[in-house]
Amino acid sequence: MTDTTEILVEPGRQDIVVSRVFDAPREKVFAALTDPKLVAQWWGAGGPGELEIAEFEARRGGTYRHINRDETGAEYVFSGVFHDVEAPERVVQTFEFEGVPGHVALESTALEELDDGRTAYTALSVYQSVEDRDGIVAAGMEQGVRAGLQKLAELVES
Template identity: 85%
Template sequence: MTDTTEIIVEPGRQDIVVSRVFDASREEVFAALTDPRLVAQWWGAGGPGELEIAEFEARRGGTYRHINRDETGAEYVFSGVFHDVEPPQRVVQTCEFEAMPGHIALESASLEETDSGGTAYMSLSVYPSVEARDAIVAAGMEQGVRAGLQKLAELVES
């Protein structure tokens, strides 16, 4: 399985754009983004360790909280609020890496059907400042996104 993930981090901007095409239906990809049992199988798949989904209610006003534990037991916690959930085409939520309080991103993921029957995924994350965006990038965001989307592909394309 080839990694087709594209990540755009332009200098001087406060956003990150991520795109990838999955060889799976839009409904399957949407389910993997919004069903906590499926999210637990791919999210935060950057390395050894475990993911605990402490909260997850994919509906307008619902919240989520993921606790990633690495092999040493260190915890990396991400949380947010769902602002819009439109099956099977869009999810809008906030995301905060709790180790960097105040660097809250507004994330919008959209899913479009491709001519070949797959799904084009595009995510736009907007941070409160260029500095906040750059801090997340420096913390290893790209590696984590690539690894997670690769696991997502393995899940929905099998």
């Protein structure tokens, strides 16, 4: 399976755009984004360790909290609030790494059904400042996104 993920990080901007085409129907991709049992199978797939889904309610006003534990037991916690969940085409949520509180991004994920049964995935993450955006990129965001979306592809394309 080839990694077709594209990540656009333009200098001086506060946003990151991630796109990919999945060889799966839109409803299946949407389910993998909004069902905590499925999210646990692909999110945070960037390295060894485990993922605990402590909270996850994919509905307007619902919250999520993911706890990643690495092989040493160190915890990395990510959380947010769902602002909009429109099946099967859109999810809007906030995203915050609790290790650096106060640096919240607003993420909007759109799923477009293609004529051949595949799904175009486009995620726009807008950070509060260019510095916040650049900090997440410097922390290895691209590697984590690629690994997670590759795992998502394996899940929805099987």
